[in-house]
Amino acid sequence: MTHFEIELEKLKNIIIKIGSLAESQVVESVKALLSEPIEGKEVKKTENKIDKLDVKIDEVCQSIFALQQPVASDLRFIMAAMQISNEIERIGDLAVSVIKRSKSIKDKHDLIAKFEIADLAKQVELITSKTNECFLTRDEATIGEIFVLNKTIKNKSEDAIHDIIAEMKSHSKAVVSGTNLVIVMKHLERISEHCTNIAEYVHFMVNAKIIKHDKFEDKKEE
């Protein structure tokens, strides 16, 4: 392996690491939402680790750009790495927000059951793990699954938000919990969006084609 290939491998490993940390934060956030409150100390520790790795990735990429002048697939990998790290860091932050917000939802379990949120939360967990998988395997079929999952999550979230708002309109007591739940729904939706963005960067890495603003139908075709 050349010195340059070792540098690329190092970068890949940091992304795998930051990705798995963000995934663990998402798993914790789903747990916090669906079952018990989560110990804040561990979550904070992981958040700090993610932030440090995010900076580390920027530094490694900067150094590769300056010293190795990458081209073709190497160039695409490093460009994607910088974007992916940014998206992963956002996923981590959103998961922490879900954990914090879940604490202040009264009658959480009843509301979750009523608006069928458990299934949606599990799908967000799934899309996060699929995203890490697709970076590792660069598998086109997994990228496609992520696009479809994101669409499903978005639709389910919109339906749930619609129902929560209807509930708040008819029962003023539900407004505080309902609002918190809507915010959580939006956070979950955003996590799913960031996963989709990562899948788009992986697609760019593999195929040299930028699809980030394409319509869902066009992406599926890809």
Add this chain to the structure above:
Amino acid sequence: MKDTKIQVKDLSLYYGEKKALKEISLEIPRNKVTALIGPSGCGKSTFLRCINRMNDLIPDVKITGQMLVEGVDIYDKNVDVVNIRKKIGMVFQKSNPFPKSIYENIAYGPKINGIKGKNELDEIVEISLRQAAIWDEVKDRLGDSAMGLSGGQQQRLCIARTLAVSPDIILMDEPASALDPISTSKIEELVHELKEQYTIIIVTHNMQQAARTSDFTAFFYLGELIEMGKTNAIFTKPEKKQTEDYITGRFG
């Protein structure tokens, strides 16, 4: 490619029994820079020298196929090789000024082409040196020996000497490989400016130089043209795996 200056059809070159270029077909566009890249011995310099028939000087060389410049096959037996070389200038890896004054280096070509008037020669010398971005550095010492110039200045002087005989095409064989980064940057900037008026073909081992200076890149390997395309495409997403391996340094 819409505006083709040079069209190469099935060009093969043999050094005795050895086939050094294998059925090369490509089109070189007018007023663009085309870079030829590839590992040592891949045939890129041999190909470059085919464009002004410099390989004619090597014994046992046989060439088949066609090299059409403006639609005329320069290997046709009725073509005058001196006329071809007038229209196709060449700059080499090592600067090779004549051991004469700066002025004489530039005026030499026009003089042997029959230009005698001092005013006309003065004008050609100034225009050529300006085009080669060296006028300001030498205008006050045109009578000094060209051998006293720095390597980078000598190379730009050689480019000016090439321009003085008004060629259409400029061939450059690793023109900056022996120069420091500042002189290299001047040569690259010059190449960029000259393409407005000339069709330039440049052989380089420096990938970044090919990427920075050229509009099109052709990758040669073992005497074959593996891939030719827009430089932007070659350096971001080459079609062929061999090209990708070469430009990313994973060759062999």
